[in-house]
Amino acid sequence: MNRKTSLKDIAEHLGVSTALVSYVINHKEKQFRVGPEMVKKIRKAAIEMNYQPNLVAKSLKSGQTKTIGLIVADISNPFFSMIARLIEDEARKQGYVVFFGSSDENAQKSQSLSSVFLNRQVDGFIIAPAEHTEDQILALQNTGKPVVLIDRYFPGLPADIVRINNAEIAQEAVSHLISKGRKNIAVLTYKTTLAHITDRTKGYQQALKKHGLKANKALICEASYQDIETDVERQLLKLFNGKHKVDAIFFVTNSLAVLGLKIINRLGIKVPDELAIVSFDQSDAFDFFYAPLSYVSQCLHQLGAEAVSLLVKKLQQLPYERIFESVIVEAKLVIRDS
Amino acid sequence: MNRKTSLKDIAEHLGVSTALVSYVINHKEKQFRVGPEMVKKIRKAAIEMNYQPNLVAKSLKSGQTKTIGLIVADISNPFFSMIARLIEDEARKQGYVVFFGSSDENAQKSQSLSSVFLNRQVDGFIIAPAEHTEDQILALQNTGKPVVLIDRYFPGLPADIVRINNAEIAQEAVSHLISKGRKNIAVLTYKTTLAHITDRTKGYQQALKKHGLKANKALICEASYQDIETDVERQLLKLFNGKHKVDAIFFVTNSLAVLGLKIINRLGIKVPDELAIVSFDQSDAFDFFYAPLSYVSQCLHQLGAEAVSLLVKKLQQLPYERIFESVIVEAKLVIRDS
DNA sequence: TTAAAAAGCTTAAAGGTTTAAGCAAATATC
DNA sequence: GATATTTGCTTAAACCTTTAAGCTTTTTAA
Structure with a gap:
């Protein structure tokens, strides 16, 4: 209830200077030659009076x-x-x-x-x-x-x-899909200039190129951060109603994958038979998706x-x-x- | 790079006292009768020198x-x-x-x-x-x-x-299960003395009592916070191998439900036919569980x-x-x- | 014209801490 | 026994603010 005890309180209580108390509290008694019995007295008083340093004051002093x-x-x-x-x-x-x-x-x-x-x-x-x-x-x-x-x-x-190594791991992820025989691979990404995302999209493109697949603009789906739910839905519907039969999706983040999977579930699309999926990171949610998904694991x-x-x-x-x-x-x- | 500018810097720069600067910065020029052109000078300098108050010093002073x-x-x-x-x-x-x-x-x-x-x-x-x-x-x-x-x-x-009203809502949740004709209702809870949890368990018991069902100790499963994964698994296995055929489970938290559902999934138990479930809170994970679960919704x-x-x-x-x-x-x- | 009031500013202390510098007494050195 | 060193402590300033109190100067009131 009462004010917290300060260095000054201890000093006054013992009839010594605050400097001395500060030295002892900060274990600098050697450096500043404080007498051994004085050290004991101050230690004792500090405990009895339940001294706790004021870190705000300390911060002000020390910067x-x-x-x-x-x-x-x-x-x-x-x-x-x-x-x-x-x-x-x-x-x-x-x-x-x-x-x-x-x-x-x-x-x-x-x-x-x-x-x-x-x-x-x-x-x-x-x-x-x-x-x-x-x-x-x-x-x-x-x-x-x-x-x-x-x-x-x-x-x-x-x-x-x-x-993390965004571009490289994205390329590896998409290459995996290609190696499984997928040919029409879409990517669900954010409409953003942020490099960690664009790098992943680039990785996707590099993988296609490397394996001689044509990069089709229609297969790059972008969702804005603001309207993410509606955007993901719209993009996926467009994707599945398009002329190219999509047989794999690479989700560049966890959140996109969770949203995307809900739609895919609703549409009754079979994973991985009709559609292979690779996502970023683990999620409790994925454990309940009927098929175990492949994913990029970041060591958080x-x-x-x-x-x-x-x-x-x-x-x-x-x-x-x-x-x-x-x-x-x-x-x-x-x-x-x- | 240089030190941040302080009130003192502004004061020295203008050749006035720090008090004056403080008054103006804190919009107390009326109360402390600072002249209008002085106010302007100080405002201008503060902006030019990019003054930002040091909240640590302020805190020390104000407590x-x-x-x-x-x-x-x-x-x-x-x-x-x-x-x-x-x-x-x-x-x-x-x-x-x-x-x-x-x-x-x-x-x-x-x-x-x-x-x-x-x-x-x-x-x-x-x-x-x-x-x-x-x-x-x-x-x-x-x-x-x-x-x-x-x-x-x-x-x-x-x-x-x-x-939240833990006991009441738990009772309501379990009553719902009873009203659906469930008779052997288990609860998965924490081994704890924390009242928000024990209240939920009590709510479970009250619901049983209210509807004339016998409270069976074997149906109350407790997991410790420390070994939660192994405990949930052990408790659920015991439950399903017990002589009483359990037909419903009330999970007292989200985390318990997620862990529990994984086991239930693994065991191939059909929800809600063989087993009805009520949990606490929403989770992305529940959206991928094949059956939409009933849950207690807290307005976080x-x-x-x-x-x-x-x-x-x-x-x-x-x-x-x-x-x-x-x-x-x-x-x-x-x-x-x- | 003089006293009172208002305006516009400064001084200085305070908040809790750290620490360089200084001072007196005790001890060591020869 | 005089000087030098060490020991053990205090003083005071600083970090950046806020704000009560005080001091001039100007304005108002009579």
Whole structure:
């Protein structure tokens, strides 16, 4: 109920200076030559008075808040909530605490989150950036605070990046479908300029090319983030009613696959007989789909841990010198029935 | 790259006192009689020098961090990540920012999170408490910081609580199964003392009693949080190999239902013909289960928003007087094929 | 014309912490 | 026994804000 006890309270209680108490609390009694019985007295009082350091004051003094700002598209999306969890754990191991924010794929919200976190003096950022936020990232970098991009990135923007090998694994996934004899392979992707997605689409195209298949524009289906549900439905209906008989689909994300499979289920299309499917990531949902789907497995654990490690490394190297690193985590193709 | 500009920088740049700058920045020029042309000068300089307030310093001075500590069992669990998202949004609307932490149903981790958040001077807490953390909650309350329990609660502990009507809705759910002619209804629940769960189990028992069915201990299956996967499997196998032919199961949570359904699928048990099922909450996964399941629908949006509202209300009423409120959000039973 | 009021600004302390610098007393050195 | 060193502590400033109190100068009121 009463005010928390401060260093000053302990100092007054013992009739000593706050400096002395601070030295002891921070285990610097050796360095600053505090007498052994004084150390004991202060330790005892600190425990008796239940002293807890005020990290806000500490932060103000040190200029370090031991805080990381994490911005993702949507924390309620399982992909990001899992990443968030792993980042939380890893960050706490390193003595950091995390502020979360969801940008909803919206550059303005993203900007607002950046400002809030900046004003709150976070030490660094981990960001899965939304579309058209290159300048925000650049502005953050220019504050001198380390920024690590996770999952997503901008090809033209030098930055610290932790991501998977999108194009390569997409190509591998589609090549798998081709090797199973599929000829009319569609891709369901986002209408976006974000490189992690366009790379996957490119991987799809490269696979077709490599195996001498013609890339048919009609087989590239794009859904916008905003109207994702209606878009996925419309695109798939168009696909199945088109003249080319589609015999495989590559979903570039988990969310697209879940939505897509619902439609496919409704239409009564048989998987994998009539339609082979490869998706990204695991989902509880896929376990109940009647056929075990093949999927691209990203090691989220590694992504999260690497992001924190890289950020902490940069924090320790401050002030920072515009030397950026990319960590590419290898994704794997898990082949099942489709 | 350079240090952020402070009030002092602006003051020195204009040759005025920091007080004056502070007044203008905080729109208190009327109250403190700052001359109109001075206001303009300061505004201009603030923009030119890109002044951003240091919220850490502000917090130290005001004793308020405009920060909420959220502790849940696991932020990667869709139930909690959805709640987290809603709390994030609502909190930001009210000018607060959220620290997240996952307790993993572990009292010690929960304690550690509380301390960290306390030291970081959060203004208040929203907690879905783990088992055996009554004393932690009490200790937090005794710091004078408002604590709102969400989803979970302790019957003997006076507290601010936002939760659903667990017992009633569970009773309704099981009554539904009975009304469909089911006689041997099992419940899959957690081995826990947490009231939100035991209430659901009690609701199950009350429903049986109300309709004159005998409560059979063998039909109450408990899984521990730690070994949840193996426990669910073992319990269900025991259930289906028992002498009583089970014709319905009530899953008290989403996670239990997902795990349970996998087993049921594997065993080839027909739902709803051989086995009727009612679960808690929606899940993408359920959409791919061949039969549309009936479920208890909690309005997470309301839970999250009410929790933040209640907390903010308490924050505005500080210092606080040990008058606690319970907000009971009505859950609904959504009846589908099972 | 003088006193009172208002306007426009500054000073300084406070919030809790860290830490360089300084000072006095005790101990070591020869 | 005088000097140098070590020991053990204090002082005070700094981090960035906010804000009560105070001080001039100008304006108003009589």
